[in-house]
Amino acid sequence: MTTELVHAIDKPLSFLKSVRRSFTIYLKSILNIQKVTVTSSVFLANSICAENITRQNGTKLNISLYRKFVIREYVERSNLEEKLISLQNGYFVVRYGRKQYNFKLFKNVEALAAESHISTLRYLQRCFLKRITRTKDSYVYSHVNKLLLCKQIEFDTTEFNIRFSKLIVLSTKIELDYDEYAIMSSGKARICLKTFRKMLAEDKHEGINVWGIIEVTCACTSLVCLVVTFITYCVFPTLRTLPGKINMCLVFAMFHGHALFYFILYVSRPQVACLIIGTLLHYFWLVIFGCLNVCSFHMYQAFSSETVVVFSEVKRLCMYIAYSYGVPAIIVSSNVLFTYIYSDKQTFGYAGDMCFLNHQLSFVFSFIVPITLICCTNVFFFTTTVMQIVKRPKLENEGQIKLNRIHTAIYLKLFSVTGISWLLQIIDTFLPMSVFSRIVSVLNDLQGMFIFWSFICNKRIFNLYLKSCRSNLNKTVKEIAEQETKSIELTTSKQEE
Structure with missing residues (x-):
């Protein structure tokens, strides 16, 4: 419901109680009933209770209303249902003090989720009223639609x-x-x-859903590219340096993160599966950014750190994996635990349309905040690294330094593309479906292809595959020649006998 303010409101909570009381009277009047028991009611305003609502030109007060009620008298059902549906476009008056406010009713998706968010409403900076009546009887409710x-x-x-x-x-x-x-x-x-x-x-x-075909094609191609990239690192030992192993960790996490995301988009799933997939999706998305953070830190340490690294490559790799895969596990576990406790053991925090974080505070503190911190540190690491590369003289015999420069450039592009695409994805979750949503989906679908293009599509990898093919070909020719030689020797020995 909404109203355009004609007067300032000095006590928002008291005003909200007047709205609730007026709506109850209006509901009984329209439905022509008296015996009504409200079992659950939530009034959520778009203002703060601690502050007065000031009036300016065009200022509107929006209130999301969710109400469950039981009618305890005989009614003509078809007539009642028609009246309930007509409420969506109705008007009612609220008298507060000596002033009058005209409210218009309309459907609102936020109101539909108000009851499920009751446990977290006390943390929101918004004015609300809630009332839950415990009854011994059980009822089957019907949504008004x-x-x-x-x-x-x-x-x-x-x-x-x-x-x-x-x-x-x-x-x-x-x-x-x-x-x-x-x-x-x-x-x-x-x-x-x-x-x-x-x-x-x-x-x-x-006719043909062109966007759907494009998205599915890009998604499948991206997953295939990630698989090929991971297999390439497994096949050639020379690629499995410390940066190479970090890349493998990143590719592994990105494959699972994208696969779970596509599964949610295109496959129906029951509630238990939704909980498991949502938890894993949250985990692998954090792992992706954790791996990118490790990449930027490793390059920063290679070019900018003045201290000598005393840890072996194996220990450093274990520390990197413990950070990029361990910290997200702690964040996800903490989110599940705290959400379960603060929701009075009603939810684990993963549900809703996308099987993802369905509470605003959880979404902010267990997803937005960690990603924002990682992005800020990555900006610092990459900026410092690039400055050191510019200052460092280019020597012909600096083979490792040259390789580090290439890795830094790739990681910088990768972080830019990944960070921008995920930022757009987060923005898109708060917007209705549009062409922008389609473009964002395609950009996210192309991440695996960008990984493949950055790490695999180069002359070095081509030469490794070419050398391997030649080696296998020579080995095959040699084996065939040996078999022919043995066959000739066997034939000669039989003739001599």
């Missing part, structure tokens, strides 16, 4: 996916808003028959 009045059809769990509160029909890629479908206790989805027929008509006119 279009499905109350229409004939329905049912989708199996393998025929749809849910993303950002929208139901995506996998066969047509058509998206339905949150009030156009209902999820049953079996996990199946129901939509109106009229909506389904409209979908079929739209699908006939849309």
Whole structure:
């Protein structure tokens, strides 16, 4: 619900109580009922309770409302359901003090998730009221949406996916808003028959989903490129230097992170699988940035550090792996533990449309903050390294220094592309689906291809493969020649006998 402020509000919490009281009266009046029991109610405003709401031209107060209620009297159901649906475009008046405020009701996806976020509302800098009534009786609730009045059809769990509160029909890629479908206790989805027929008509006119083909092609190609890159490092021992092993750790994490992300996008999954995949996705995304942080630190140490490294290569590699893979494990475990405790043992913190962090504080402190810190340190490491490279004289016999320069340039490009694409991805999560979303998806899909192009598509790797092919060819020719020689000797010995 929303209203344009005509007066300043000096006590927001008291005003919110007046809104709740006025809405209850309005609801009973519209539905023509008296015996109503509210079992759950959340009023969440877009203002802060501790501060007065000042009035300026065009200032609006938005309140997200979520309410469960039970009607304890006989009613005409069809008539009641029509009135409930009509509430979405209704108006009601709130009198506060000697002033009057006109509120307009409209559907709001934030209100739909308000109850599931009750345990974390006290940490938000927003004014809210919540009320939960414990009853001995159990009820089956029905969402107020279009499905109350229409004939329905049912989708199996393998025929749809849910993303950002929208139901995506996998066969047509058509998206339905949150009030156009209902999820049953079996996990199946129901939509109106009229909506389904409209979908079929739209699908006939849309033709080929070009963006979908592009995204799937880039995603599959990227995963294949990551696999080929990892295999290349496994095949050639000369590539498995310390930077090479760091690259292998990065490629391993990136493959699993992207594979899990694509699985969430294109495959339907039950709740338990959603929890496991969301946890692993969170972990591997943090590992990716941890590996990039190790790359930048290693290059920084190679060019800028004045201290002599006393650790062996094996110990340094173990320290790098412990940091890039261990610290994310601690962050993810801590998030699961704290979320489980502060939600009164109701959730582990991974659910929702993308099977990812479904609490704002968890998302900020266990994902945004670590990535921001890593990006800031990477900027420092790369800036210092580049300055040292510019100052260092270029000598012809500096083979290792030259190789380090190449690695630094690659890591700098890699960090830039990866950091920018993930930044755009995070921004896109707060925006509706658009062409920008498609472009961001393609950029993320191309990360594996960029890794392959940076580390594998060069003259050195080509020569290694060429040398290996020649060696295998010579070995095969030699084996064939030896077999022919043995055959000739055997034939000669038989003739002599």
